[in-house]
Amino acid sequence: MRGPHNIWRLIRTGATLERTGAMNVVLDAFEAPPTLRFVARALGLPFKWLGYQGDLSMPPATRALTALGPAYIKFGQILSTRPDVVGDELALQLRVLQDKLPPFSVQEAKEEVQRELGMPVDQMFSAFSEPVAAASIAQVHKATLASTGEAVAVKVLRPGIEKAFRKDVDAFYLAARMVEIFSPGSRRLRPMEVIEHFDGVVRGELDLRLESSAASEFAANTKDDAGFQLPQMKWEYSARRVMTLGWADGAPMGDNDAIDAAGHDRVALSERVLQLFLNHALRDGYFHADMHQGNLKVAPNGDIVAYDFGIMGHIDEYTRRVYAEILFGFIRKDYKRVAEVHFEAGYVPADKDVDEFARALRAVGEPIFGMDANHISMGRLLNYLFEVTERFGMETRTELILLQRTMVVVEGVARSLNPQMNIWQVAAPIVTDYISKSIGPKAVLNDLTKTARVVARFGPRLPGMVEAALVRQSNPAEPASKPGLMERVLLAIVFGIAIGAGATLTLVLVDLTFL
Numbered sequence: 001m002r003g004p005h006n007i008w009r010l011i012r013t014g015a016t017l018e019r020t021g022a023m024n025v026v027l028d029a030f031e032a033p034p035t036l037r038f039v040a041r042a043l044g045l046p047f048k049w050l051g052y053q054g055d056l057s058m059p060p061a062t063r064a065l066t067a068l069g070p071a072y073i074k075f076g077q078i079l080s081t082r083p084d085v086v087g088d089e090l091a092l093q094l095r096v097l098q099d100k101l102p103p104f105s106v107q108e109a110k111e112e113v114q115r116e117l118g119m120p121v122d123q124m125f126s127a128f129s130e131p132v133a134a135a136s137i138a139q140v141h142k143a144t145l146a147s148t149g150e151a152v153a154v155k156v157l158r159p160g161i162e163k164a165f166r167k168d169v170d171a172f173y174l175a176a177r178m179v180e181i182f183s184p185g186s187r188r189l190r191p192m193e194v195i196e197h198f199d200g201v202v203r204g205e206l207d208l209r210l211e212s213s214a215a216s217e218f219a220a221n222t223k224d225d226a227g228f229q230l231p232q233m234k235w236e237y238s239a240r241r242v243m244t245l246g247w248a249d250g251a252p253m254g255d256n257d258a259i260d261a262a263g264h265d266r267v268a269l270s271e272r273v274l275q276l277f278l279n280h281a282l283r284d285g286y287f288h289a290d291m292h293q294g295n296l297k298v299a300p301n302g303d304i305v306a307y308d309f310g311i312m313g314h315i316d317e318y319t320r321r322v323y324a325e326i327l328f329g330f331i332r333k334d335y336k337r338v339a340e341v342h343f344e345a346g347y348v349p350a351d352k353d354v355d356e357f358a359r360a361l362r363a364v365g366e367p368i369f370g371m372d373a374n375h376i377s378m379g380r381l382l383n384y385l386f387e388v389t390e391r392f393g394m395e396t397r398t399e400l401i402l403l404q405r406t407m408v409v410v411e412g413v414a415r416s417l418n419p420q421m422n423i424w425q426v427a428a429p430i431v432t433d434y435i436s437k438s439i440g441p442k443a444v445l446n447d448l449t450k451t452a453r454v455v456a457r458f459g460p461r462l463p464g465m466v467e468a469a470l471v472r473q474s475n476p477a478e479p480a481s482k483p484g485l486m487e488r489v490l491l492a493i494v495f496g497i498a499i500g501a502g503a504t505l506t507l508v509l510v511d512l513t514f515l
Helices: 004-020 021-028 034-050 061-069 070-079 090-094 106-117 161-182 184-188 189-204 210-223 256-261 266-284 317-331 336-346 354-369 376-393 398-417 422-439 440-455 459-474 485-514
Strands: 127-134 138-145 152-156 244-245 286-288 295-300 304-308 313-314
Touching: 004 021, 004 034, 004 161, 004 459, 021 034, 021 061, 021 090, 034 161, 061 070, 061 090, 061 106, 070 090, 070 161, 106 138, 106 152, 106 244, 127 152, 161 189, 189 210, 189 376, 210 244, 210 266, 256 266, 256 398, 266 286, 266 304, 266 317, 266 398, 266 422, 286 398, 313 398, 317 336, 317 422, 336 354, 354 376, 376 485, 398 422
Parallel strands: none
Antiparallel strands: 127 138, 138 152, 152 244, 286 313, 295 304
């Protein structure tokens, strides 16, 4: 429950940050003003002796979050996706948080599985191992299905994890509110929205049915992607606190020696992992948002295998088009068009100067494109791009930040496989293909078709609604009044569809003639 009683949790948090030396690191990363620094130190310094000591071998920030427990570890991982909030240096530190905690006993896990699935574990699984991985929210066991002998991975939530997270998240909301009060300049970073995003991610991870659904949707979207596979969902052995997937065999993506020993082509793998991500983000608008080496393997047949679907990214069709146009504009060095896209999308306030913004974008792009091809970094470009848009008043957009962070991670995976990789050369075909399909004449026809379908759903009601609107306007017994919003929309539909559709189709046919 949110409220002032959470101040004690914040005091304990502040005390731990002070004791581990992380307080100044965090305040500097947030560029905290004097007022916020005073409040934070007042909550922590006098109670420093109450703080957890943590692992002395870790950097201060990761040491503090690890000592504070699972919710803080998970929060650190989420913040690692937000360099716009915590800065690049701290984001990098948080990204290497070891998501490993002491496991709970295999007996507790079996009891949880039996309680959730309603059957004795021995009847479902002929073998059920000790934990093979223990994370902040759940742990994984390797098991064998009694019915088929198939090896599977069984993910089980930690006992009592929901209650523990709820308490800590409530304290996070209070902290975000205090940041907004004592640091008005931080409101651009939307601290409450950051916590809401974290809350949503955690709620999804605390109900394994949602992760199972994410895995199923991702599998449906990518079933025809060559060289890519996902472990098969086992719905009959999954529930709210238990999730069962096929076991993923293969060489870890981060182990180049194992990949080479298995005879795989690392250059081809590096290109495929980047192109797969771009396809998922642009084509489907649904992508694996935690696509680091620890969640990827190379199967014996050379396919890339992805798992752990707790964090998935979603971007709507319009945002995909904007993102693709921005990348396409940089690929063509058309900085004016990149600037116009930002203004058209409303990312940059309309009172700013588009030409000045275009010049700022050129200052971002030209130094990068002046590098050798194998040094060009899409991740660096996106980082610089967000710095420029911040100067021009662009507000934080969580979906784009998550996309940017994942792009940086995937690029890192690709370069770990092939340091000489030309990022733009690999990305250009995917981006160009998407642009041709989403912005060209065929895309106009598709948009027109979707609009017609929406109008058709209301078709049976339109005549009566339009007639009623016309009667009200022509009735002499009532004083004429300005048409309301709904009436203006209806009239626009009636008189606009024929004219607009005819003109649009004519333009499309002309464009198709010259393709």
